[in-house]
Each structure stands twice: as structure tokens, then as C-alpha cells.
Amino acid sequence: MTIGVCYFPEHWPDERWETDVRQMAEAGLSYVRMGEFAWGRIEPEHGEFDFAWLDEAIGLVGDHGMEAVLCTPTATPPKWLVDEHPDIRQADPDGTPREWGSRRFTCFNSPTYREETERIVRKVTERYADNPHVAGWQADNEYGCHDTVRCYCEDCAAAFREWLEAKYEEVEALNEAWGNTFWSQQYPSFEAVDPPGLTPAEHHPSRLLDYHRFASDSVAEYNRLHADLIREANDDWFVTHNFMGDFGALDAHSLADDLDFLGWDSYPTGFVQDRRPGQATTDELRAGDPDEVAMNHDLYRGAKRAPFWVLEQQPGDVNWPPHAPQPAEGAMRLWAHQAVAHGADEVLYFRWRRCREGQEQYHAGLRKQDGSPDRGYDDAAAAADELFDLEPVDAPVALLHDYESLWATENQPHSPHWHYWSHLRAYYDALRARGVQVDVVSPTSDLDDYAAAVAPTLYLVGDDLAAHLEAYVADGGHLLFGARTGEKDPHNQLHESLAPGPLADLAGVRVDQHESLPDGMPTRLRYDGETHDYRTWASWLDAEGATAVGEYTAGVAEGRTAVTRTDRGRGSVTYCGCWPTDRLADGLVTDLLGAANVAHTSRFPEGVRVAERNGYAWVTNFTSEELSLSAPTDAAFVVGGETVGAFDVAVVETPAATVSLD
Template sequence: MTKSAAKSIGLNQLQLGVCYYPEHWPESMWEDDFRRMRELNLSIIRVAEFAWSIFEPEEGEFRFELFDRVLDLAGKYGLKVIMGTPTATPPAWLTQRYPEVLNMSLEGVTYQHGARRHYNYSSPKYRELCARITERMAEHYRDHPAVVGWQIDNELNCEINIFYSDADHAAFREWLKVKYGSLAKLNEAWGAVFWNQTYTDWQQVHLTRPTVSNSPNPHQALDEKRFISDNAISFAKLQADILREKAPNHWVTTNGMFGHLDSHELTDRTLDFFSYDSYPQFSTIFPGNDENPLLDRAWSLNLTHTRSVSPNFCVMEQQSGPGGWVNRIEMASPRPGQMRLWTYQSIMHGTDMLLYFRWRTATVGTEIYWHGINDYHNRPNRRVRELRQISQELASLGSSIAGTKYRAEIAILRDYDNLWDGELDNWHGPLDKQSVRSWFKQLQYRHIPVDVLYLRKHTAVEDLLAYKTLIYPHAAIMTDQTAQLLTEFARRGGKIIFGARTGYKNTDGHCNMAPFPGPVADLCGITVTDFTLIKGTVQPALLKWSAAPEVSWNVEMSEMKAEGFNDILQVEDPSVEIVAAYASDYYAGAPALTRRKQGQGEAWYYGAAFSEPVVDALIGLLGLQSPLAGWVLLPPQVETGIRSSGETDYIFLLNYGANPAEIKLAQETNELLGGETLNGHVEMPPYGVLILQRKK
């Protein structure tokens, strides 16, 4: 599927709204809430995603009166409504009467009623009851003038993304029968001959279970994640099919993205567009030991992943206040301007509809410390005032930005098989995270926009050629088909960059009986003759560069290290250029970073994890530049992104710093939020936002 064919929300005006829970508040408050929403130029609300007991207080007894009054009142004030199917929180009568719907831990412990997402997707009874409540709601609200769309469930695979109920084991067997057709093929794919795991009856086959070594069969574990994804998608499709039949004039979405779920396939099969829940403060809870960490700016990587599913998407929940659960506040209160900054962060990355979580902070339950726009006292506060500013800006700006596309010439390649395989492999997952973080962070600080592109079965070379440079850090699983695709990309002028441990597994997770990097060895013109994990007494090797690249990182070139894992390379083709060699340890002098011309393009191989200094050097060697170079000079604390209509670029500048940021413009430029013409030195306030207009 090409980028242009991806499913996007289709709006001609940016829309702003809130998540609202009328069942949490006295009915006497509703009208005042809706009146104030409209005064703030909000136009849409999401309701009902946790309200199953309101609609069906007892099995088979349906009541719609409460939400009928809510929707009628919302319509009176000109508010449109997104209805949530309430299947993320089954009622107590359901879990009591049908305990088989509950999920279990790996050890077989049943999760009880009392939180949310404690059900499994496989239970026939749960699917039956979910289908019934979805059908009744769709039939009842299909013609209500306030309703425009539906959110399926809520945050599929959030809280928990592994499932081990009896129904899940049974469903897994049926999934495997369809995939493999016979136990002989299953045994071959799972390498069951090892440790005498060969299966002779389907009833012997299960999802992973506790083992003595606490080390599951890796091929079984990979299939388990594929099954969980397919199972979640089929659960969503069950509801989506009902909604399309019963309420054909409404759109269908759901909010993600979470583990063990192929969000691209989910969208292709069940949704009109994808939605995301944006909480930038999550990035600040565990910032790591990075020098100059991105903090809330790091959330832009998540939004970039989301944009890969739907180039124009909905943020169904946008953080507006401090966050926490039950007995603690985990996140600091947004400083003045940060809520507005995060709003434009989402919009810059492709959001055309954005709803804040939530209208008013809950006074009861698990999320009493997860704050919304309004505080408990329901009186005006600075978040309300900030929202007023945002809504006024979007009212005048929204028709220009809606439908425009984020523009980048560089993409980080991802695929679900490697993501899921890397969870079990203790070197692969952390190595990949380090490299992606290093690339994203350095591109951010160099003001170079980047996309994420997921490789899928139907990905064509035209999808890749939308970019000049692709970064595929550690694709342990590599197919011949993918290798051919990447080779054609390079031949037609693209640059592709690989990292250590590329191409040594097939799609079953078996190690290839071929020299690494397997299917892309010919493309790169090298093989791996030796390797070592960097751990314990083994230190990262120093790098010796054949020519000193231009760098901005504060590290001496002679002190740069090859981190994480070291592949010792051997040149197999005389056209290969050794860009850097190892300068220490027993493999000193061996190639560490190579480049090979391939047609009109290039293939690079780096035998380690990408660190920020090394990425910084590579950016210079690859000739990557900011699209704003020579036009505007920006400090590192400012993020930039470009949404383009084809004729006009809308250039977002976001200051994530608590201090003012000075930018320098080389020519007069229209700034859309303030309606001013800017030139020369301009000071952005802390957490400030500018949107510059540039005609092509």
C-alpha cells in the first residue's frame, strides 16, 4: 500500500474536542459543561467507552435513556459525538455469570473483575455478548444527528497484551492449523526436534507456558505474538462489521498503539482511519541516562509511528494535565504553554482531529490523579485559559492545515516480526531501541524531519522511493523478498543503512546457514567473519575513520566507540569502501563501517549499534541536511516539522525549552498564529510555537 493509499481521516478543518463522561457527573452539570465547551470552540466529544452497565444493567435488559438525553443535549449545543463501544470494561454480571471470559496470566492465575481489560478476545461467549451490545447501540444511534463515528473498544492490548485463558489456548491451536495445516509443518517451523519438543497431537500444543528454564521456544513465542495480533484484529473486525452494517453513515476507528498488535493490518481490515492517545509526559518518567534527553519531545517518535498508519489521524486522547493512578501522581503539571505545545506537536505530526483527556478530572476511581482540562472544583484555571487560546488559533488556522501531509525525505524502517522477535532476544531488542533512539534524536537536533515506514507484504519499491535515505538498524529477520526490494531501492538512487546482526534469521526465527548478513550480503558486498557482544570484560572497540567526517557532537573522532555488538566485517567486493575500521581489541584493523555503490544509490553496513556520536558523523557523511538550511537558523531545543499542501509548506517550530529560543530568519516570512511578518532575529518564548508559511 502506497503512502497516498493509506487510510486517513478526511477533514477540511482541524477539529478540537474532549473526552466526556456524563455518567460520572450529576445531570444538572451537563448543560453547563456543553455550554462552556462551545464557548471554547470545541466541536466534538467522545462518550460511552466504559458505560456497558448503563446500556445493559442486566443481561438482555437494554436502556438508552441516559445517553439519549446526553446526545440530545450535545446536539442542542452543536456538539458532534463519537460513540465508544463499551467492551473494554465488561459488567460485573457478565464476569460473574461467565468467568470463562476472563484473561489469565502465564501461570494460569485468573484476572478478576475490578479494573479494565481483564477479558480475553477468544471467548465465544464474550464475542457473542460484545456483538450484541455493539449491534443494539448501533441500531439505536444510527440515525441520531449528533453521532458521526464510533471508537471500537478502548486501547486494544493496553495494560496487558498477553493472553493465556483456556479459550486462548484453544484459539491458538485453530490459528496454527490454518497457518501450518499439519503438525509436521508446525514441528518443522518451531524446530521442535530440539529438546524433544515434537508434537504428535494438536491437544499437546499451547501458547507459551512456564518452563524450568524460563526460556520458551523462540519460534513458538514469535507465533504467539502473531496470533495475539490476529486475534485482537478479529475481535475489532467483529464490531466493525456490525457498525458498518447497522450504522453505514458513521466512520469507524479505534485508539492505540500498543504491543503485539499490527496497527497497520488492524486499520486496513477494520478502520476508516487510525487514532492515537498522546501523553508526552510518559517520556519523562524514565528518561534514561542520555546526555541532553529529548523528554516530552521524544513523544514525537510515537506520533511518527502513528503517522505511518494514517498520514492524517485522530488523537483521541491528548494529555492536558498531570498524570497518575490510584495513589500517586507520576507526572509533573504541564508548565504554562506546554499543553499548547503538545497540541501543536500532535498537529505537526499529522493530527487533524484532537480530543483532550478529559473535560474534568475524575473525583472517584483509579484515575483521580489523571487530571483533565477542568479541576475538581470546576472553576476556571490556566488550562482552560490555554485551551481558549488554542481553540481561537485553530478556528482561523484549521482550514489551511487540515489534509496537508508531513514531509520527510528520510525514513526509519520497521517491521512487526523484528519488533516481536526482539522482545524475547535480550540483545536484539535493546540494541534496536538504542539505535532508533540515536537516529531519531540526532535527526531532531539537526532539524531533519523523519518518517517511520513499516515494511509489509505488499510494500512496493515506489513506497521506498518516496525517500532518499532509509535506516534499517538491526533487521535480524530478513527475507529474500525484502532484500530484493532494498536492492532495487538502492539501484534506483536510494541510500540504505544497516546495523549489526542484520539478516541472520528467517521468518520462523531460524538462523540462516549462510554468511551474515544473509540475504543482503550481496547488496552490501561484505560478510561477517566474527562477532562479539559488548558485555562484561569486552569493551566497545574504538573507531578509526578513513576521513574525518563533519560532526557537531562534542566527542573527539579518535574517542568514538562501536557500541552494543561488534560485527567484524570482511570485504567481498572490490567496490566496497571502508569508511571506518575498528581501532582496538583483537579485531583492530577490521572493517567496521562500509559503503558500497549499488546502481545509482548506496548500501551502508555498520557492525555495531548506532550511538549518537556515530549517527552525528553519518549524517555528515550521507550529506543529510535540514530542509530549512539557509532559510532559518534554529537552536537544538526547537523541533521542526513541515506539513505541505503541495503548493505551500507550513513549517512548525516548537520550543521545548523552559528558556526562550532565538531563531534567525534569512527572509521575511508570514507567521500564522500571530499573524505577523517575521524577519531576522526572533525570540520564541518558553514552550512557544510558530507556524511559518512558505510558498513553493
């Protein structure tokens, strides 16, 4: 578990590099990521390459005992390339090209751009195939950032038609699968299918879903091109990619096989402003929301059930959220500890120095633009000093996350307040408040190792998935389903039977009605003898075999069943029809953990979390209040102690479930 940094030697005079790299080594850093936007520097004119600068930079990194992580520079093609090939640009739904002048404007399906990608990736990887200081590669950069997974250009239209033909073989099968009788939407041929453009009313949901699948697949295919070329040059190298937080358009699971490990870019105080509905608290604006960050750690760890890297860690103030409050004292260290507790093997701060030029001048680095230390520098050095080697995280609970259900529900949210990630977080936060490690995994993955699993919105369910989950429960698994689970089939049609369709037998329940409610309408239910509030969504259940354990107590729903539970051999299935607020989520989750015999803590307050890895419990304090811990008397503190200050951390050698707050 070490610390690294992202570096752009091309932004600085070469006489400075030696100093920069030496200071990195002095801070205890291990890896230096470079080259991700340097195509224009590497190939200033078509076919004229300049590698001397990068050779030198890598050499310096090696000379100082560190290793380089290189990036394919395909996120920022140079101007000469787009002027030669304007067809590589993406297009908006109305056909307007996305122009050069920022980044990520190129189409993943453009044959020209794929050729050019192959050309440059081959060139850079061959260059460093034998360089002993290069540890591995990041393919491209943040696929899909700035809303670019989905493109509507002619190349995409052609590729979409091929993708559909490969999937459905006959256009009649497509018409049947989508349900194109509705509004006369039958296609006479695959050739007649277009990407979803600008229409007076909303699109067919099945067409949209397949377009979202296709677009995500296109990125996966484009990534595979990189991975293959990198391994072709040197198959000892690792290949990774830096995904983003709370990012839905690209199915990270689908890239997992092509990567050695996943990486992601963690910006805690940006996410609370940019990714979540609602106003962040002052503490969150200073250090982020620990659960929001951790769920992404657990997602990118869960995708391969293996340690991941934070390929970009927020180093201080950043430029892209609406506001730029300075992080709390120590927040940059806190984030590194939290990442490692959740399974990171490496944390690279983005970036070494604040850049004087271009779009990210208002983005801090570990050092300021004049080379002096910035606020994150000491934090990074402290983390590098404190962290130590660890086994992977071993999580007892799975959270089933399905990108296709995200796409389908966000296309038909049926409420302006439906927000897939926030709904997932209702359950995730409750689990984390109880100190439980959670693998965020695909519902189709192997669940054998999990005592319990939560599926907040398993919206699209076919027979295979139903059978998979039945087997899990039959084998003793404890399963909690949340709102909208089983509403649709994999083609985004309603099931012939009522929801949850093929899960009805397993859950012993049918959905009689659903409704979505604006804030301000009464939303109450009774669960376990107590009254709770819910929000946004309510399905009214008919227990058919299960036991009603929650009942709506307000509105038209009054008297209808809200939550059911049923035992299935050693396993059990709970179905919650509504979006629970926090106390109800805690009740649902603790009952699940109890049934599954999963050790957990008393309920931690917002902002304070405990996470276990390799026998150590990390207590992270994302609040401005000092707190006081109880741990077993013989447990050794390896970082900090019983008193954990504002935005501080303690690491103690003991199971998480043995820790509590005074």
C-alpha cells in the same frame, strides 16, 4: 485541524451536563469523545438497557455545534457479565485468571466474549445509526494496555492451534519451520502445541515469535468484529482506535486496513518516566521528549500514510507514571501544535473534568473536579484558536519499523540494555534534529516515494523482503541498515549463510561476529575521520563488495569493520554494525540525506525541533530556555515570532530546511 475533548457524562449529575458542554463550545472545541467505559451504565443488568443519558449527552453536544465520537464500551464489561461467564477472563502464563476490578481483563479469543461483544456493539451502534451528531466511532479502548495482548487461557490455546494449522497445514512443516529438533521440541500434532507457559529455562524463540504473532492477530480480528458492526450500522461513520505510545505487543500496521484512520493517546511527561530506560531531565519531566512523542505521531501517521488523530492528549498532571510533576506553562498547547505539525488532524484532550471517583482521581482534566478551569484549559482554547486546515505531511524519508523484529529481538535481546524503541530512536532523533519529516512504516510497504530509508533493526528478513529492498535501491533509493539487521529468517532461525543473509548481496557485507557489551567496556570506532562512541551492540563486518567506512578502534574488535557503504546504481546501501551514539548517528544520517539529496537543517539541539507541513515550519521548543530563530526575511509567522520562549512554538510559512537557530 481542530481540538476536542473526552467526556464522561456518567460521572456527573445530569443537571451539570449543559454547563459542561456549553463551556466546551466556548473553548472552541469541535469533537466530544464519549462512552468508552460505560457498559455498566448502558446495560445495568443483563438485557436491560438505558440509553436516555447518552441520548441526552449527544443531543447537548449537537446543540452546541459539536460532534460526538462514540466508543464501543467493551474494555470494561460489567460485573454481572463476568459472573455469568467467568470463562471470558484472560489467564496468566501459570493459569491464574486475570480478575475483574480494573479493566481489559477479557480474552480476545473467548467465543463467549466475542458473542457478548457483538451483542453490545450491535446494540449501541444501531441505537445511534441515524443520529446526526455522531461523527464516528472508536473501537474499544487501548487494546492491550496493562500487558493484555497476550493471554494464556484455554480459549487462546485452542485458537493458537487453529492459527498454526492455518499457517503450516502439516505439523511437520511447523517442526521444520521452528527448528524443533533442538532440545527434542518436535510436536506430534497441532493439538500438542500449548501457549508458552512457565518453564525452567527460556522458550523456543520460534514458538514465542509465533505466539506473539498470533496474539497480535487475535486483537486485529477482535477489532475487525467492531469495525464491521459499526459500518454495518452506518457506513458513513469513521472507525478508529486509540493506540498507545511506544507500544510493541500489538502490530498497529495490521489494523490499518480496518480503520479509517489511526488514533493514539499521547502522554509526553508520562512516557519519559515510564517507557524509556534512564532518568528524564527536568525539562523532559515538564514537557516530555519531543522525539519520543513525534516518533509515535509518525508511526500512526505512517501506518496509513494519512492524517491521524490524537484521541487522548495529556491535559496536565497524570496518575500512572511514578511521579507527577506539573507540566510546564504552555506545554498542553505545545503538544497540540506538535501533533498537528506531525500530521494530526484532530487533538482530543483527555478529559474534560478531573473525576472524583475510581482509579484516575489523580489524572487532571481541562477542568477541575469542581468544574473550574484547570491548567490545560487555556492552552486547549489557545490551540483551538491558532490551528488551521492543512494538507497531509509529505515526508522524504522512511524509517522501517517491524513489529516482528521487535518481538524477536526483545525475546532474545542478548543484552539487558537492548531496547528496540531506544535503538530506533538513535536514528529517528538524528533525522529530526536535521528537521526532516519521517514516515515510520512497515518495511514491506511501498517505498517508491522516499528518497531515503533507514532500517535500524530489520532483524527478520526473508527473500521477498530482500527483493523488495533491492528493487527500492535499484530504483535510486538510499538505504541505511542498523545493528542486527538480517540476523534471522522469518521463522526466527539463523540463516544458513551468515548475516545479513539475503541482504548480504545488496549491502555487500557479511557479519563475521557480534558481541554485546556492558557499560564501562571501551567502545570506540572511527568514522569519517573522527572518533565516536557506540553502545551495547557491535557486529564485526567483512566488506564483500562494499567499502569499509567505519572501523572499531578498541577492545577485541579493534581493526574490524564497523560500517560499510556501497553504491548501487543511483542508490546506495550503508550497513552500520553497532548502536550509534548521537554524534555518530548524525554523521550516518547526514551522509544519507546528502546522498539522497534531501533538504535538511543544521543540527538542532536536544529539545528543539522543526517540522514542516503544508509549507509551514513548526518550531517547537521543549526546553526552558528561550531561543532565537532565523527564517527567510519574507517568511510570514502565523504563530509566534523569531523569539520562541520556553515551551513555546512558532509557525512560519517557509520550508523547514530554511529555518535555523541563531
